[in-house]
Amino acid sequence: MSGQSCGRWLGLIGGAVESRLAGIRAGLGVGSRTVAVVTGTEFGSIPPLKESDGALRAGCMAGQAVRRELTAFVRGLHIPRTLHPDTGPMKITGTAQAAAKTGKGTAFRRRRSVVTVLPAVLVLFVLLPAATGCVGVQGDSQDRKKRPNVLMVMTDDQWLESMRVLSKTRKLLGDEGVTFDRFYPSSPLCCTSRSTYLSGQFAHNNGVRHNSVPQGGYDKLNEKKTLPVWMQKAGYATSHIGKYPNGYGKKDPEHVPPGWDEWRGSVDPTTYKMWGYQLNENGKLHTYGKSDEEDPELYQTDVYRDKGVDFIKRKAEGDKPFFLSLAFLAPHGELLKNKDGKPRKSRKKGNAGKKASTDANPESKQSARPVVGPAPRPAPRHKGKFAKEELPENPAYNESDMRDKPRFLQKRPNLDRETTEEITESYRGRLESLLAVDEAVEKLMSTLKSTGQLDNTYVVFTSDNGFFFGEHRVPTGKFLPHGASGQVPLVLRGPGIEAGKHSKELTSNVDLAATISDIGGADPDLALDGRSLLPYGRDPRKSSDRPVLQEIAEGARRTPVAARGHGKPPAGGPPDDDVSAGRAAGAGDLDMDGPASPALGPQGKKKRKAPRGQEYSAAYEAIRAGHYLYIRYSAGGRELYDLETDPHELTSRHNDPGYKKVRTFLDQRLDKLQGCVGGECREEIPEVPEPG
Numbered sequence: 001m002s003g004q005s006c007g008r009w010l011g012l013i014g015g016a017v018e019s020r021l022a023g024i025r026a027g028l029g030v031g032s033r034t035v036a037v038v039t040g041t042e043f044g045s046i047p048p049l050k051e052s053d054g055a056l057r058a059g060c061m062a063g064q065a066v067r068r069e070l071t072a073f074v075r076g077l078h079i080p081r082t083l084h085p086d087t088g089p090m091k092i093t094g095t096a097q098a099a100a101k102t103g104k105g106t107a108f109r110r111r112r113s114v115v116t117v118l119p120a121v122l123v124l125f126v127l128l129p130a131a132t133g134c135v136g137v138q139g140d141s142q143d144r145k146k147r148p149n150v151l152m153v154m155t156d157d158q159w160l161e162s163m164r165v166l167s168k169t170r171k172l173l174g175d176e177g178v179t180f181d182r183f184y185p186s187s188p189l190c191c192t193s194r195s196t197y198l199s200g201q202f203a204h205n206n207g208v209r210h211n212s213v214p215q216g217g218y219d220k221l222n223e224k225k226t227l228p229v230w231m232q233k234a235g236y237a238t239s240h241i242g243k244y245p246n247g248y249g250k251k252d253p254e255h256v257p258p259g260w261d262e263w264r265g266s267v268d269p270t271t272y273k274m275w276g277y278q279l280n281e282n283g284k285l286h287t288y289g290k291s292d293e294e295d296p297e298l299y300q301t302d303v304y305r306d307k308g309v310d311f312i313k314r315k316a317e318g319d320k321p322f323f324l325s326l327a328f329l330a331p332h333g334e335l336l337k338n339k340d341g342k343p344r345k346s347r348k349k350g351n352a353g354k355k356a357s358t359d360a361n362p363e364s365k366q367s368a369r370p371v372v373g374p375a376p377r378p379a380p381r382h383k384g385k386f387a388k389e390e391l392p393e394n395p396a397y398n399e400s401d402m403r404d405k406p407r408f409l410q411k412r413p414n415l416d417r418e419t420t421e422e423i424t425e426s427y428r429g430r431l432e433s434l435l436a437v438d439e440a441v442e443k444l445m446s447t448l449k450s451t452g453q454l455d456n457t458y459v460v461f462t463s464d465n466g467f468f469f470g471e472h473r474v475p476t477g478k479f480l481p482h483g484a485s486g487q488v489p490l491v492l493r494g495p496g497i498e499a500g501k502h503s504k505e506l507t508s509n510v511d512l513a514a515t516i517s518d519i520g521g522a523d524p525d526l527a528l529d530g531r532s533l534l535p536y537g538r539d540p541r542k543s544s545d546r547p548v549l550q551e552i553a554e555g556a557r558r559t560p561v562a563a564r565g566h567g568k569p570p571a572g573g574p575p576d577d578d579v580s581a582g583r584a585a586g587a588g589d590l591d592m593d594g595p596a597s598p599a600l601g602p603q604g605k606k607k608r609k610a611p612r613g614q615e616y617s618a619a620y621e622a623i624r625a626g627h628y629l630y631i632r633y634s635a636g637g638r639e640l641y642d643l644e645t646d647p648h649e650l651t652s653r654h655n656d657p658g659y660k661k662v663r664t665f666l667d668q669r670l671d672k673l674q675g676c677v678g679g680e681c682r683e684e685i686p687e688v689p690e691p692g
């Protein structure tokens with residue numbers, strides 16, 4: 001059995017099965033010693049299981065005792081063809097009888113009833129409904145009602161440190177659930193990150209590699225193969241409110257993406273307005289307020305909150321469980337306007353702060369790019385709440401020694417006083433905008449409680465990507481994998497999730513679709529690159545050796561970009577102008593606020609000098625494994641951080657002879673991971689060698 005099928009098999013046991021099992025156990029009134037084997041399309045991989053198989057090695061996911069039981073039972077059973085999922089559906093009871101008829105299923109030999117065999121281990125066969133067309137115990141509405149709801153709350157550009165001001169969220173979700181301390185967006189950029197949330201795939205598999213055309217944008221996403229479609233098919237009442245992957249609504253504002261029973265998506269570019277935003281509400285367009293009139297009743301975060309509350313109240317009474325996806329703009333900057341009320345286009349060279357989202361090539365046609373401001377307006381009631389807040393003390397701020405950094409970062413100027421003031425203003429405004437989000441979470445939670453849904457709802461709180469506030473001399477923006485931009489909050493609470501605990505497991509937003517599908521018993525029709533986080537929420541001490549991939553702009557390369565230690569791409573590798581292509585992909589994008597993002601540059605003219613304060617970064621792929629972060633840029637730069645001794649990424653070890661083994665190891669692993677598909681992306685790897 002290969003590592004991959006091991007992953008699939010155990011993924012089923014540890015993941016999708018667990019939540020379904022809970023429902024089955026409850027329905028049968030049996031205890032947690034009951035074990036189930038779930039079959040489906042994976043069924044064929046079960047019979048060859050042997051003690052020596054990869055399935056039983058220590059690194060695998062399911063509990064050893066469970067695996068032994070399952071293996072012994074499955075082998076002893078000699079499963080007849082009639083029980084094979086390809087030859088016909090069956091229900092639990094039928095399965096138990098059929099198993100008993102074989103005379104080899106020890107648990108059933110004496111034809112005991114399901115209840116009387118307890119506390120002996122009972123093995124049930126349950127077919128995955130979507131894999132076989134069999135509905136089994138999932139089919140009746142009574143069970144459906146028992147399935148848990150999902151509330152997903154996503155902020156925009158929320159950096160991890162900001163969680164300190166979300167006291168209600170920390171109390172209601174963190175104290176009651178599990179906080180994932182090492183959660184990383186696979187591509188720290190709005191559209192790519194959100195597309196990964198919806199597809200459960202890395203950018204190199206879902207094809208959305210940037211915020212806008214030609215490499216990204218909403219139109220690149222295969223909307224028919226997304227989480228809401230799977231959840232809807234699984235019997236969920238689904239709704240999305242707010243921001244969707246960048247570019248949604250640009251071509252056709254009246255388009256309603258599939259999978260959503262109730263659609264309230266914000267239409268680009270108005271998504272980036274706290275007042276004057278337009279929602280497509282089930283096909284009809286509504287504009288809320290005017291950009292320059294700060295009507296307290298129409299503040300974006302509050303309106304989304306109220307729409308979410310209304311949805312929960314209505315669905316609490318229905319017989320379907322619900323999946324509500326709520327995506328706030330805060331704390332992302334707003335679209336700036338000219339005096340004539342139209343979006344302001346960039347003309348000037350940028351620096352940190354107000355002129356942040358400027359264009360590198362003012363002469364080109366595409367330089368007419370709308371400008372995003374330094375911070376969104378807070379709700380009127382929160383104005384000035386952080387007026388005196390200082391930037392957090394962070395040794396990475398305006399990093400003093402940049403000699404370890406790749407060239408494009410080395411060239412960054414010291415952050416002068418003026419820039420620091422701009423960054424501080426942006427920081428304060430963004431924090432203030434988060435207060436309404438915190439209140440929204442409180443209101444949503446109280447609604448879950450008052451409608452009796454709280455105990456049966458999983459709540460996920462996260463962001464699409466982080467944000468720079470001067471770390472490594474990057475004044476603003478995201479895109480890079482460093483912690484400031486490449487790490488975000490993730491809090492999960494819900495049935496069976498431990499309260500007030502932290503998980504140190506390496507996790508990624510590629511896991512979100514797998515987790516939510518797992519909760520809903522949905523059947524994704526894509527090979528998911530991630531895995532369910534539920535086992536890590538139920539047991540926060542649980543750990544694995546699965547690495548996390550971060551990639552941006554190119555992806556989908558099956559060959560390494562550059563030979564180790566050399567700047568030039570290898571023959572057969574990507575074209576030389578990959579980096580400029582990455583930059584070009586930023587054309588017309590609203591979300592690229594910051595010089596860390598690759599700004600628009602004329603294609604093919606790589607050596608064009610960036611304006612003052614706006615350096616180019618580049619496409620990259622990075623791997624996080626153990627306590628290391630290793631980054632490989634298309635242009636040739638490398639970074640390697642030992643986050644245990646250097647949590648602020650101050651000293652890259654990529655050229656340190658003491659870390660040669662570490663680097664070589666991570667480089668090879670990254671070669672494999674950067675083009676991984678499905679189960680390959682979830683494989684665990686050996687421990688990273690010690691330096692020295």
Ligand SMILES: [Ca+2]
Nearest residue numbers: 156157190464
């Ligand atoms: Ca974002």
